Amino acid sequence: MTREKLSREAVAALLAGLDGWALAADGKSISRTFDFKNFSEAFAFMxxxxxxxxxxxxxxxxxxxxxxxxxxxxxxxxxxxxxxxxELAKKMDRIAGN
Ligand SMILES: C[C@H](O)[C@H](O)[C@H]1CNC2=NC(N)=NC(=O)C2=N1
Structure with a gap:
């Protein structure tokens, strides 16, 4: 199932396939900052x-x-x-154009 919690090892492997995403200290989330040219670009991304x-x-x-x-x-x-x-992280990277 897609909503099953991933092991630390699985998280590390998937994270290695992403650029710019950081794992939280507690291992429970990933974060990234997206920077755009202006507000319109940022809002279109959202x-x-x-x-x-x-x-x-x-x-x-x-x-x-x-x-x-x-x-x-x-x-x-x-x-x-x-x-x-x-899956969502990859989609967001694609939408942001990287
Ligand atoms: C009932 C509904 O499917 C759930 O609340 C979904 C909706 N969106 C969600 N989004 C995220 N990021 N985490 C969830 O656990 C989640 N659960």
Missing amino acids: MRTALAAEKMDHHPDWSNVYKTVNVTLNTHDADGLTALDF
């Missing part, structure tokens, strides 16, 4: 991500200040990281 997240029924914890979007991903249901978090 809009596209919102649609993708709804489809997945998996949602980011995030905040936006001007052209910066700070994102934290985890699976509340599993109290940790699942395959869904890494």
Whole structure:
């Protein structure tokens, strides 16, 4: 199941396949800061991500200040990281154009 908590080893392997994402000290979430050219670009990224997240029924914890979007991903249901978090991280990287 995609909502099953991943082992430390699985998390490390999946994290190695991502760029710019950092594992929290407690191992329960991953975070990344996205920087855009301006507010419109940042908000377009959030809009596209919102649609993708709804489809997945998996949602980011995030905040936006001007052209910066700070994102934290985890699976509340599993109290940790699942395959869904890494799937959403990859989608967000693609939407952001990297
Ligand atoms: C009932 C619903 O499917 C759950 O609350 C989903 C919705 N979106 C979610 N998003 C995230 N990030 N973690 C979850 O555990 C989660 N659970």
